[in-house]
Structure formats: C-alpha cells, structure tokens
Amino acid sequence: MLRDTWLIFRRDMTAALRNPTWVLIGIMQPLLYLFLFGPLMVKAVQAQGMSEVDGWMLLTPALIAQLALFGSSFVGFGLLADYRSGVVERFRVTPVSRAALLLGKVLANALQAVVQALLIIALAYLAFDLDAPVGGVLLSLVIVFLLAVSLASCSYALALTLKSEETFPALLNAVLIPLLLLSGILLPITSGAAPEWLYRISQINPFRHVVDVERNTFRGDFTMDALFTGSVVVLLMAVLSVWWGTRTFQKENA
Amino acid sequence: MITARGLERRFRRKGRNGGEVHAVKGVDLDVEAGELVGFLGPNGAGKTTTLRMLTTLLKPTAGTATVGGRDLLADPLGVRERIGYVAQGGGSAPESKVADELELQGRLYRMSKADAIARGAELAEQLDLTGLDQRLTKTLSGGQRRRLDIALGLIHSPGLVFLDEPSTGLDPQSRANLWDHIRRLRAEQGVTVFLTTHYLDEADALSDRLIVIDDGRIVAEGTPDALKARVNGDRVEVGVEPGQATDAAEIAGRLAGAEELSVSDGEVRFRVPRGDVALPELLRALDAKGIAMLSVQVHRPTLDDVFLTLTGRSLREAEEAGRAA
Numbered sequence: 001m002l003r004d005t006w007l008i009f010r011r012d013m014t015a016a017l018r019n020p021t022w023v024l025i026g027i028m029q030p031l032l033y034l035f036l037f038g039p040l041m042v043k044a045v046q047a048q049g050m051s052e053v054d055g056w057m058l059l060t061p062a063l064i065a066q067l068a069l070f071g072s073s074f075v076g077f078g079l080l081a082d083y084r085s086g087v088v089e090r091f092r093v094t095p096v097s098r099a100a101l102l103l104g105k106v107l108a109n110a111l112q113a114v115v116q117a118l119l120i121i122a123l124a125y126l127a128f129d130l131d132a133p134v135g136g137v138l139l140s141l142v143i144v145f146l147l148a149v150s151l152a153s154c155s156y157a158l159a160l161t162l163k164s165e166e167t168f169p170a171l172l173n174a175v176l177i178p179l180l181l182l183s184g185i186l187l188p189i190t191s192g193a194a195p196e197w198l199y200r201i202s203q204i205n206p207f208r209h210v211v212d213v214e215r216n217t218f219r220g221d222f223t224m225d226a227l228f229t230g231s232v233v234v235l236l237m238a239v240l241s242v243w244w245g246t247r248t249f250q251k252e253n254a
Numbered sequence: 255m256i257t258a259r260g261l262e263r264r265f266r267r268k269g270r271n272g273g274e275v276h277a278v279k280g281v282d283l284d285v286e287a288g289e290l291v292g293f294l295g296p297n298g299a300g301k302t303t304t305l306r307m308l309t310t311l312l313k314p315t316a317g318t319a320t321v322g323g324r325d326l327l328a329d330p331l332g333v334r335e336r337i338g339y340v341a342q343g344g345g346s347a348p349e350s351k352v353a354d355e356l357e358l359q360g361r362l363y364r365m366s367k368a369d370a371i372a373r374g375a376e377l378a379e380q381l382d383l384t385g386l387d388q389r390l391t392k393t394l395s396g397g398q399r400r401r402l403d404i405a406l407g408l409i410h411s412p413g414l415v416f417l418d419e420p421s422t423g424l425d426p427q428s429r430a431n432l433w434d435h436i437r438r439l440r441a442e443q444g445v446t447v448f449l450t451t452h453y454l455d456e457a458d459a460l461s462d463r464l465i466v467i468d469d470g471r472i473v474a475e476g477t478p479d480a481l482k483a484r485v486n487g488d489r490v491e492v493g494v495e496p497g498q499a500t501d502a503a504e505i506a507g508r509l510a511g512a513e514e515l516s517v518s519d520g521e522v523r524f525r526v527p528r529g530d531v532a533l534p535e536l537l538r539a540l541d542a543k544g545i546a547m548l549s550v551q552v553h554r555p556t557l558d559d560v561f562l563t564l565t566g567r568s569l570r571e572a573e574e575a576g577r578a579a
Contacts, residue, residue, distance in 0.1 A: 007358060007362060011354075014354065015350065085344070085348060090339075090346075093310065093337070095334045095362070095363065
C-alpha cells in the first residue's frame with residue numbers, strides 16, 4: 001500500500017514537473033489577488049485603524065487557503081482525462097491498492113499546494129510588509145496541506161461519480177463561490193463588521209474556521225482558543241474526504 | 255485457464271424511465287491453457303461486459319468463474335496478478351513517456367524496478383517499439399500505441415491475456431502487423447489469449463477456436479472451419495442473359511443438394527455442398543439448353559455466413575439493431 005502510494009505519487013509528480021506551466025497557472029490567481037487586491041485591502045483596513053503589517057497578515061494566510069481551496073478542487077479534471085484515456089481502468093486491473101490510487105494522487109496535489117503557498121508567502125514577505133513568525137508559517141503550511149488533501153479527495157470522488165467534463169466544473173463553481181464569499185478570505189467576517197445574519201451563516205461554513213486558524217497561526221497565536229475549532233474542522237474534513245474518495249475508488253464501476 | 259458457469263450481468267438504467275438491461279444472460283465458457291480463443295459477436299452483444307467480468311472490473315450479478323486458476327469472486331486480487339488486460343481504447347497516458355509507462359506498470363504488478371525495466375525493454379523489442387522509449391505516448395502512431403498497450407498488458411508475463419477489440423481503428427497494414435505479433439507472442443511466450451472482436455476476418459485469421467455471443471448468450475462454439483461447415487455449403491452466383499435466368503434457375507435447382515435458390519437481374523444464386531464439383535455439371539446442363547454462362551463465382555462460407563445461419567441475421571444487421579436499441 002505504501003509502495004503503491006509512492007508509485008502513484010511519483011507518477012503524478014513527474015507529470016507535474018514535466019509540465020510546470022500548470023503549477024504556475026495555478027498560482028496566477030492568488031498572485032493577482034496579492035498584487036492587485038492586496039494593496040487595496042490593506043488601505044481599507046488601515047482606514048479602520050489597523051497597521052499596514054496587520055493588513056498583510058490578514059490577507060496572506062487567507063490567500064494560501066484560497067489557493068488550496070481553488071487549486072485542489074479542480075484536480076478531478078486530471079482524473080477525468082485519465083479515465084477517458086483508459087489509464088484508470090488499466091490501473092484497476094493491476095493488483096494495486098485502490099486506496100493507494102487515490103492517496104498517491106492526493107499527496108502529490110497537497111505537496112504542490114504547499115510549494116505554491118510557500119511561493120506566495122515568500123513573495124508577500126519580499127514585496128510587502130509581511131512579518132510572520134517561522135513557527136506560525138510552518139503550522140499554517142500543515143493546515144494548507146490538510147486542506148488540499150480534503151479538497152483533492154473530494155474533487156476526485158466527485159469527478160469519478162459524475163464522469164462528465166461539463167457538469168463537474170459547473171457544480172464546482174456553484175459550490176466554491178458561496179464557500180469563498182462566506183469564508184472571509186477577501187475581508188474577515190467578524191461579528192462587528194458583518195451583519196448578524198451573514199456572520200451566523202459564515203459560522204456554518206467549515207472553510208471560515210480554516211481561514212481563521214490560518215490567520216491565527218500566522219499571527220503566532222498558538223492558544224487553545226485560537227487553534228482548536230479550525231484544527232478540528234480541517235482534520236475532520238481531511239478524514240471524511242479521504243474516506244469518501246477511497247470508497248469511490250473502491251466501488252466497482254469507478 | 256478460464257471456466258465460467260452461468261455468468262450474468264444486469265445493469266440498472268439511469269434516469270426516471272429506468273428499468274433493467276440484461277446485458278449478459280448466463281454465459282458458460284471454457285478456455286484451455288495455450289489456446290487462442292476468439293470471442294465473436296456484434297457490438298452490444300455482451301462481449302465487453304463478459305470480458306470486464308472475467309477481468310474483475312465488473313461484478314457478475316450471478317454465476318461463478320475461475321480465471322487463471324483463481325476464483326473470480328473469492329480472490330479477485332489473485333486473478334488480477336495472473337492476467338493481463340488490454341482494453342478496447344488502450345490505456346496509456348498521452349503525456350507519459352513509453353519507458354515510464356512500462357516501468358510503472360511492471361512495478362504496479364509488484365516487480366522490482368530492475369525487473370520492470372528489463373522486461374519492458376524485452377517486450378519493446380518483441381513488439382517493434384525499440385527506440386521509442388523516450389517518446390510521449392501521444393506522439394506514437396495508432397499501431398505503435400496499440401502495441402504499447404499490449405506490452406503493458408504483458409509486462410508481468412501473465413499466463414492469460416485478454417485483448418478487447420485489438421485491431422479496432424487500425425489501418426489494414428497495422429492490423430496485419432498486429433496479428434503477426436499476437437500469433438508470435440502466443441508461440442514464443444505460450445500465453446493463452448482471449449480476444450474479442452466483431453471483425454470476422456480477424457476471428458478467422460487469429461483464433462484456434464471461436465465462441466460466438468449474441469444478445470447476451472453463447473450461440474455457438476468451435477474452430478472457424480467447424481463453424482463454417484455448419485453453413486450449408488458454398489454460395490454460387492451465376493450470371494446469364496436476363497431472359498434466360500428463370501430457365502437457368504430451374505436447371506440449377508435440379509443439382510444435388512442445391513438450396514436457397516434465388517434469381518434477380520440475370521443472376522442466379524444458390525448454395526451447394528461442393529461448389530467446385532457442382533459447377534462442371536451445371537455448365538454442361540446449361541450448355542445443353544443453349545444457355546450461355548456469362549460469369550460465375552463460388553464463395554466459400556465466411557464467418558459472416560456462419561453468423562447469419564446461427565442467429566438469422568448478418569453481423570451488420572445485428573449491429574444496426576444494437577445501435578438502434
């Protein structure tokens with residue numbers, strides 16, 4: 001199982017490295033947010049009395065969460081391509097572990113998300129006033145990793161269930177946009193700043209808690225209060241998603 | 255190598271007006287080690303469904319089978335280790351290199367890296383793929399890609415390999431070349447081959463034995479020659495002047511064993527057990543009546559005739575019916 005996972009992981013990493021353009025395209029969106037939206041948002045929070053550093057500390061961790069959210073959600077497309085070319089079926093007649101077929105791919109995606117997140121952090125650090133503790137950044141990368149594992153697993157499970165290049169992105173967009181808006185990635189949804197009802201809805205959104213915990217770790221706030229909810233949510237999401245993904249891969253018609 | 259009893263598969267149709275499709279309705283199969291068996295039938299007859307059941311890709315809804323000495327239902331993993339499968343559409347990733355695909359496939363079958371590379375190189379040589387190992391598979395020709403698919407299916411030296419429609423989509427030259435390779439692999443590696451096809455010439459050219467499936471059931475089984483012998487003899491077509499066709503038909507009808515007589519536009523068609531023996535006699539009889547034979551053709555029975563005799567429809571008709579359904 002470990003060996004199988006490693007083989008599939010290596011196959012997907014080789015493919016990503018052979019065609020690094022896609023990794024770069026994947027990082028374009030958060031980069032645009034960083035450079036074209038970041039300065040605007042920082043000015044806006046400065047008007048509320050926060051410092052410039054505070055602004056970047058709010059935006060950067062949210063952007064790496066967004067990167068994991070969007071980047072990993074669309075990985076199912078790659079699986080659909082493999083499905084069409086018969087690769088999925090070819091693997092399924094070998095003795096390879098079904099769980100490894102999923103895990104190898106998911107780990108390759110999660111590693112790519114972490115590398116992209118590191119790039120964003122490095123750029124924010126060099127170009128703007130970001131000042132985050134090393135420990136906090138490392139912990140936030142662990143959370144990005146788990147978030148990417150969750151979303152990639154769900155994406156594969158969904159792609160394999162729908163088996164359609166048309167409905168898959170349509171469904172993704174329908175789900176991702178509300179998740180994004182209600183997560184406070186662009187502007188924190190606090191009880192003070194947001195209308196009461198909006199704040200309440202956002203509390204149901206698991207990604208909101210993940211974004212919160214990303215921001216807290218970036219600030220170096222390692223208290224139980226700051227980390228507990230988000231960490232539990234992201235761990236639970238990862239476990240459930242991998243379970244769903246594995247089950248879908250094991251089902252006979254997948 | 256394969257023993258199947260009463261294999262069945264039903265599919266639930268999606269959507270509101272669902273219902274059930276009974277794709278395979280109880281199939282019994284026996285394939286001995288070393289055989290090259292052709293599994294013949296029109297599109298939609300249940301060939302691929304049967305194949306997918308035998309290769310563990312699909313669970314039968316009823317029936318039992320032993321494949322490669324392992325029980326299909328109790329030990330699918332054991333079956334997977336012992337068989338190779340080459341799908342109809344192939345299975346190579348377009349963006350991967352030939353050598354990488356071969357190595358990965360070998361390692362997924364639990365081979366060591368060195369063994370996988372060595373075996374990949376050996377198969378590449380046997381299948382005329384040498385020098386292509388660093389190419390992306392999307393840059394290969396159709397014939398090369400199909401041979402790569404076969405190499406991928408044989409990487410772990412299985413005793414039994416399933417080929418689903420191996421020559422579909424290939425040009426005539428690549429087809430002939432592929433057939434040579436399949437025959438050679440069987441001869442050199444002693445691998446048992448079970449191939450599906452809806453091409454009669456392919457079944458005829460390759461198989462030791464044929465199993466014919468129609469509408470989810472096995473309708474016949476035997477060597478290509480034995481199956482052809484079931485058809486009532488050779489088909490003879492004689493061309494005469496249109497005005498004399500009726501007389502000619504009457505004479506032809508008197509030949510020993512003549513059947514299925516028909517006349518149209520100065521052409522008389524019928525079947526006789528031995529066309530070559532019947533012709534001189536017919537020629538003399540026609541001559542005596544002053545009827546000149548303008549053309550003559552004798553057709554040995556083809557598998558298409560076999561299919562027609564067995565199922566009451568030609569393979570082409572069966573396929574059109576399958577598409578319309």
